[in-house]
Amino acid sequence: MGQKAAIYARVSTSDQSCERQLRELAEFAERGGYEVTSIFKETASGTKSNRAERSKVLELTQARKVDAVLVTELSRWGRSTQDLLDTLNKLSGWKVSIVAMSGMTFELDTPHGRMMATMLTGIAQFERDLISERVKSGLAAACARGKKLGRQPEQRPKSDKLAPDVLAAVEEGRSYRWIARYLCISKNTVLSIVKRHRENA
Structure with a gap:
């Protein structure tokens, strides 16, 4: 298998389900050759600062137990543009990338990543x-x-x-x-x- 990856899915309200995101991300991981080692899902507002499951993902990446975090779209991960930029910088320091299902990979140590x-x-x-x-x-x-x-x-x-x-x-x-x-x-x-x-x- 290829790189180890964690899947992260989020919905905003309790009447929504993460199942569609998880299914699509699993299929995306298989197509991309990622080895999914962890799956995280949570229900939380996009602007909520305390997201327990996302914090667990960050702990996992800091320990360098995965090479990438897979999300359906960046809005599921970042609370704001600044929050997204801050976490991308952290992940870059840990040599971990965020990969959106569009296929776009965010790695700040590459020319494309620095432009982003x-x-x-x-x-x-x-x-x-x-x-x-x-x-x-x-x-x-x-x-x-x-x-x-x-x-x-x-x-x-x-x-x-x-x-x-x-x-x-x-x-x-x-x-x-x-x-x-x-x-x-x-x-x-x-x-x-x-x-x-x-x-x-």
Whole structure:
């Protein structure tokens, strides 16, 4: 047999099934001459940061027990463009590649892989710029309406309304301290919003 591979399949909700992905990936592995040594499947939102099965795959790759990770499409693996780029860099350091079922192999130590990394970096920056622009636009609109952000005297913080701005800033890579100062809320409020989002994700 050829390279050792792990199969990773993911669906977003409990009413969906990984079986079709697993079947197609098994057929793809056979055609490509991969020796499938591990199969991982999980139900989790695409943006959820804590994916137990994906973490197991990363542990397996770090131990260099496989040469490749097979997925139906990159959106099943990466939470975002930046997350995809980060994990590709990790896998590259461990000499492991991500192979999408389209047949495209992502290896950052090859010319093609480096070109893809450059493109992904640009896309990730573009996404961060859009998020930043959306946050700033939303805050400017709120100020124009006379809305006061943050904790007001004898008033509980409107964390539910500020949650989208907080989460967008977190996705942009801003620190909790920066977000708290920018939105005029406490750092504890930022922590509470992020914790609640992760628990509900």
